[in-house]
Amino acid sequence: MEAAVYRISIWLGTTSVMAFAAFGWDKALAKLKRRRVPEVALLGCALLGGGAGAALGMIVFRHKIRKPLFRRLVPLSLCAQTALLAWAVWGM
Numbered sequence: 001m002e003a004a005v006y007r008i009s010i011w012l013g014t015t016s017v018m019a020f021a022a023f024g025w026d027k028a029l030a031k032l033k034r035r036r037v038p039e040v041a042l043l044g045c046a047l048l049g050g051g052a053g054a055a056l057g058m059i060v061f062r063h064k065i066r067k068p069l070f071r072r073l074v075p076l077s078l079c080a081q082t083a084l085l086a087w088a089v090w091g092m
Contacts, residue, residue: 004088005085005088006010006067008084008085008088008092009085011049012049012076012081012085014048014053015045015048015049015050015053016049016050016051016052016053016054016056017052018050018055019042019044019045019046019048019050019051019052019057020050020054020057020060021053022030022037022041022042022045022054022057023042023053023054023057023058023061023063023064024040024057024060024061024063025037026063027061027062027063037067039064039067039070040078042064043062043069043070043073043074045050046073046074046077046078047073047077049076049081050077051074051075051077051078051079051080051081052078052081052083054074054077055074055075055078056076058070058074072092
């Protein structure tokens, strides 16, 4: 059980850092009027385990906060990933 919790925590932490960095990088590119990170890549980071980092990136960088798809899917992914971690801790 502890190994599963450890692995899930590492996975969620790593992908969250990557998602946070991707949101920051995209915001920097937007300010420079350069070619941007595709939205599907940003959402993919959030949905594949980076929900916490994506949510934090949206808040810190004030990025993609007006996009309805991001406003729905990022919190949903965060809730699903929190539920997965809770299940690993208490449900196994």
